Amino acid sequence: MRLKPPPLALAGLLAALLVPAAILIGLLSGSSGWGWPKGDILWLIRVPRVLAAFGTGAALALSGALIQLVTRNPLGDPHVLGVTSGASVGALLALLLLPAGFWLGPEVGAMFGALASMTLVFSLTWRSMGRGLSPSAQPGTVVVLLVGVMIGAACGACVSFMLAMANDAQLRNIVFWLLGDLNGASMWWPVWGALAITFAISWPQARQLDWLARGDAWAWTLGVPVAKRRRLAILAACIATGVAVATAGSIGFVGLVGPHVVRLTGLRNARMLLPFSALFGGVFLVLADTFARVVIAPAQLPVGVVSAGFGVPLFLMLLLRRRA
Template sequence: MTLRPPPLIAAAVIALLAVPCAIWLGLMLGSSGWGWTSPDIVWLIRVPRVMAAFGTGAALALGGALIQIVTRNPLSDPHVLGVTSGASVGALIALMWLPAFALAAELGATIGALLSTSLVFALAWRGMGRGLLPGAQTGTVVVLLVGVMIGAACGAAVSFMLAIANDQQLRNIIFWLLGDLNGVTHWWPVWAGVGMASLMAWPHARELDLMSRGDGWAWTLGVPVAKRRRVALLASCVCVGAAVATAGSIGFVGLVAPHMVRLLGLRSAQWLLPFSALLGGVFLVLADAVARTVIAPSQLPVGVVSAAVGVPVFLVLLLRRRAGQ
């Protein structure tokens, strides 16, 4: 008989090894070469970029885990459900029309994420409820279709803003929409967003676990379902808004990281949320290191690398879920 370590110990060991290794690789790898090339390059460019990448990955992973718990849908992701697209629209509106306002992008992205999330829930709520009935068709497809529709509407709004932008704004907007960490200096807002969302959601982890089994089940055990759902969604929107404002539209981190944690055996929200944030940060730091070096001295947008990993993972999960029905 093979003895396996408990899931929590295994996840803690992996996190303790992966986090410093990813940060070290992020600091050593760059488009200018390997190693400690110059103190100015390391401290003024690589350190803020690694901090921003880790915080953005943690925010997207935490937001994705919260959305998956609330929707009871393991295929949910801020990008797939159109939340990231809504945040992008809000951030672009703030940047184009309120450029001098402090934290305009962060506030605009959070409001955009909240509005798009509210639309998804309002339009897909009946389909989600059907998944709770014995023998009824799951609401997964309904939620995904509504998310795609919201994302398409937000894409049209982004296209309109691109059409009216001047030449100076156009290139920056395109790279920002692809998800780009090049030139990031203000990394603290996304870390503040992760901290705020964690304080909002993590103390209620046990109640979130009960909600993941069904609203009726949680309600009979005394959980204020509507209140907890609103708080969890607001926390997710804070995460996604801060991430989009920092690095633009980066997809599939919120899908990959929580599933990595579940593969380790951690399904309780008490441990799923913090370990998803840690592994999401590791994932995006490594993805950004690849984006900086794969075609050096040029750089790829990090969103291209995350999508290259996330799309196959999403398709595999979708096919496995359909095969299990």
């Protein structure tokens, strides 16, 4: 008889091995080659970039886990609520309208865009997010998903219009930002602050999120304020996603794949799923950014291209394995 290790011990061992290894690989790699960097290259370029990559990946994976819990949808992702698309619109408007080199222009624009899309989702679904207890009512989770998809489609149309109106000098920056790019990402601390705020909002209510994931009626019978918990969880996910997009641009599949990989270790309750999803998302994006820097060195790929290249087959493998 084979004895399997406890899920928490296995996940803890993987985290203890993968997190330091990913950070070390990120510090040792660069477009100029491998090796320990000296002086300013280490502290002004590589350390901020690795911290920004880890924080962005952790924020996106944590947001994906929260959305999957409250919507009871395994395909839940920050893109579903339209927050990523709204942040992209705000950042592109800043790139087009503000002078070149304007300090924190795209970041501030992305934050306002994420806030605007989040406010629009809340205003259109505020009442619906508390429904779903009656068999005749349209479940609030379905309404949130549909409204998020429609807002994302509208923002996509705005992005296409701005791409058509941009000149050649602006077009390259816009395209790289849309694909996700950590080159020059020196502002790493906002995404870590957003990650801490998201944890502070969601983790103390992890048990109630588990009950909510079983269904509104189940949670209601156990005394969970369904509407309040769902709104707070979605608000926390929007905060983390907005700051992550402001830091690194539009990066997909991290929030979708991260929670699924953690569940494969056996950690399915929210108290363990949320922190370990964040750790895996951070490791995944640091390694993806490392690959983006070295695969065609001295040139660099946008990290969003690499995350999609690895995330799509990984998610398909997980999906097919689950169906089998």
